[in-house]
Amino acid sequence: MTTASMVFALLFYLAALVFAGGLLVRIAGYARTPAPLRIPTTPAPTTIRGVVFRMAREVMLFESLFKANLWIWALGILFHFGLALVVLRHLRYFTEPVWFWVAAVQPFGIYGGMAMVLGLAGLWARRLLVERIRYISTPSDHLMLVLLLGIGLSGLAMQYVAHPDVIAVKRFFLGWLHFSIQPLPDSLLLYLHLSLVLVLMIVFPFSKLLHAPGVFFSPTRNQVDDSREVRHVSAWAARMDVERPHG
Amino acid sequence: MAETVVAPPYRVIPIVPELKPGAMKEVRSFVANEKIQTALGFPGQLVEDWQEKALARMGELLGKYRSLRVYMDACVHCGACSDKCHYFIGTQDPKNMPVARQDLMRSVYRRYFTLAGKYFPWLVGARDLTREVLDEWYTYFNQCSECRRCSVFCPYGIDTAEVTMAAREILDSVGYGQKYSNEIIGKVHSIGNNLGLPAPALIDTLQGLEEDVKEDTGVDVRFPIDVKGAEVLLITPSADFFAEPHIDSLIGYAKVFHAAGISWTLSSMASEAGNFGMFIGNYDQLRKIALRIREAALELGVKRIVVGECGHAWRVAYSFWNTLTGIGAGATDPFALQLQKQLDARYRQPTHICELTWDLIERDALRFDKEANDQYVVTFHDSCNVARGSRMGDFAGGQFEIPRNIIRAVANHYVEMADHTTREKTFCCGGGGGLLTDDLIDLRVKGALPRMEALQEVVDVHGVNFMATICAICKAQFSKVLPYYKFDRRLVGGVHQLVSNAIILGETH
Structure with a gap:
């Protein structure tokens, strides 16, 4: 077994812990924080069912973004849907036998990779070329795109430039899942790809990537518009009714 | 002041205006005096330890309002909101873009409440809460009418009004309130x-x-x-x-x-x-x-x-x-x-x-x-x-x-006026959210621009x-x-x- 296998295996345990633990802490924080006032934004659904549909449209179709700006929407869709396909395709490295639906999306995964890279390139171009987007960008906004582009490009390069032994890669990750460290093929491209993924996993809970869980907790999007029919009082506000009923 | 205020010209093609950084930095609503402040139980003037107090209040609000907490984290700087604010359209001051207005607070949030901002402030645009930053808060959070138009377009529903409200609450709590709103509440x-x-x-x-x-x-x-x-x-x-x-x-x-x-x-x-x-x-x-x-x-x-x-x-x-x-x-x-x-x-x-x-x-x-x-x-x-x-x-x-x-x-x-200016996409009149005061007339006139454009159209076409x-x-x-x-x-x-x-x-x- 090579040192690289050992290092990557350990780093992936660490990254998985940071990723999952960090996200859990964040999500628990969002969930625990009260939303004392009803602030859904129009068009606000009047039922929970309506909220589920609204959230689904928001998360799967980027409805609000569509209303806002077609360019950002198209590039965002290209990137996120591409990424989703890529992630699904990568499930084959963690499952044996490969789930049938994961096998079914295999041929599309590679187009997902291309879409993802195209979308990212477009988003970065926007960030560099459009004056007002450049104005609001921080170095981390650029670096995040570089990181994701790096992951996408190194992944595509392994498909089209230097093909590592994917059977061995799969053996490594299946082993990793069971705390048994298997040799990782000797490929600089693969090391680069995996290193960038590690960075992404570790950065995720501490960065703007929190928009992913955040959207589900956004009060303007997840609240039912029923404030006249139902009395909503958070715990800290309810105490006021008892202690200071006259203000 | 009112004499020098002129309406901005209508946009020939309603495209995004070019940025004029600092265009509105001098337009500051009058600060509340001691009498107005103390009547509401706020400190009469900026307290000595304002930085400590402001950060403590911010921490408290982050624990009390899920909106603020989620909205501080979730923004990806995509720019969807950047051309949606009537004050930005009318003034061209980039700090009147909803995302930039939020970032006035987000930069401070990152500095004191996130790991990245504590250790790599330059990387994530984190800033110390200096007197300049506090003044900037006062200026630009009193240039938001809390109309929530940006929230309609944000992919995460980030509502700048929630951020503005939190900022004003923090400012009040350190003795830096706005005269117009606080005087009215007193009345x-x-x-x-x-x-x-x-x-x-x-x-x-x-x-x-x-x-x-x-x-x-x-x-x-x-x-x-x-x-x-x-x-x-x-x-x-x-x-x-x-x-x-x-x-x-x-x-x-x-x-x-x-x-x-x-x-x-x-x-x-x-x-x-x-x-x-x-x-x-x-x-x-x-x-x-x-x-x-x-x-x-x-x-x-x-x-x-x-x-x-x-x-x-x-x-x-x-x-x-x-x-x-x-x-x-x-x-x-x-x-x-x-x-x-x-x-x-x-x-x-x-x-x-x-x-x-x-x-x-x-x-x-x-x-x-x-x-x-x-x-x-x-x-x-x-x-x-x-x-x-x-x-x-x-x-x-x-x-x-x-x-x-x-x-x-x-x-x-x-x-009807043009679709993109009515119903949930309506433009604020330019005077809402505690800004209906003569000391902000310049902002009010400029902020009315998108509505006036839409009105002009139906005046011309339909009389x-x-x-x-x-x-x-x-x-x-x-x-x-x-x-x-x-x-x-x-x-x-x-x-x-x-x-x-x-x-x-x-x-x-």
Whole structure:
């Protein structure tokens, strides 16, 4: 077994812990924080069912973004849907036998990779070329795109430039899942790809990537518009009714 | 200052304007003095340890409001909101882009509340909370009308109004409040309404109105106040009592009650629908101001609570009153039940005056002479708080349809402004959210630009000469800024002003 296998295996345990633990802490924080006032934004659904549909449209179709700006929407869709396909395709490295639906999306995964890279390139171009987007960008906004582009490009390069032994890669990750460290093929491209993924996993809970869980907790999007029919009082506000009923 | 303020030119093609960094950095609303501040329990002036106090308050708010907490984290700087704010469009100051306005606070949040900002501030745009940053907060968080247009377009629903409210709350807590809003809140508590109209003057005004309407129509339309046992308690913005064109809508409400034979009353204790507690993001004030209405309702023993034409007041009433005061339905706790048992559950509580009028129209309980409004070609300006923060009727979008239905029922000529400027995409009048003050006239004139462009279009194409709206702030703001855009200030008016013109009163009941 090579040192690289050992290092990557350990780093992936660490990254998985940071990723999952960090996200859990964040999500628990969002969930625990009260939303004392009803602030859904129009068009606000009047039922929970309506909220589920609204959230689904928001998360799967980027409805609000569509209303806002077609360019950002198209590039965002290209990137996120591409990424989703890529992630699904990568499930084959963690499952044996490969789930049938994961096998079914295999041929599309590679187009997902291309879409993802195209979308990212477009988003970065926007960030560099459009004056007002450049104005609001921080170095981390650029670096995040570089990181994701790096992951996408190194992944595509392994498909089209230097093909590592994917059977061995799969053996490594299946082993990793069971705390048994298997040799990782000797490929600089693969090391680069995996290193960038590690960075992404570790950065995720501490960065703007929190928009992913955040959207589900956004009060303007997840609240039912029923404030006249139902009395909503958070715990800290309810105490006021008892202690200071006259203000 | 007012003399030097000029309206920006209309955009030939409504594309995104180029940035003019710092264009509005000198436009600062007057700071509240010690007397105004201490009356609300805020420090009289900027406290010594303001940085420590501000950060502590920020931490507290992050724990109390999920909105703030999620919105500080979730922004990806995508830019969807960047061209949506009327103040940005009108001023071109990049700090008036919603995302940049949020970032004034987000940069501080990152510095003190996130790992990345603590160790790599330059990487994530984190900033120390310096005096310059605090001043910048004061300037630009008092250039946001909390209209929530940006929130409609944000893929995560980030609502800049929530951030602005939090910022103003923090500023107040360290003694750096805004004169206009805080002075008005003081008046609500000491006198009963935002305009500082004492009860005797109010009673006098109402008597005068009764005489005017009698002279005008020959009918004894009453304007009752403090009548115990009335069915309806009307809560309306105090501007309705004497400002033009507001007063014409008050006459409209009175005529509707008269024609429908509904007994109603105003309250001298709660002679104000507006609630500037929302503007400054202070839950205590928001609640305290709303509780006056609860007290008045309990004391007068009314069965229904109806709210007049006021945008943010309707948001507070519709969305927050049930939470704050129990004016609503569905409560199980003793505090709220005390009032909810008294209120008539057959009606929506609270009811918007437009809901009441439209219900009556649908039941054929009102008759109109539509030709009385024939001199008008009417358009409707959706007020931001009604459009994006409330509803009317029991169907989604009722807040858009019901006022329009009323207009079409009382006037023959009605046209819409451009789609991207109406309904939930409506542009703020430019004076909402605690900015309706002369010290911000430059901002107000510039912020009205997108609405004025849309208005100009229907004026040119359809000959529109009346822009109806259901908000006291919109009415006051437009009356003031319309002349800057070469319109007649009387072009704006209330929906119930049109109702008043057309309603047939007949015999008194």
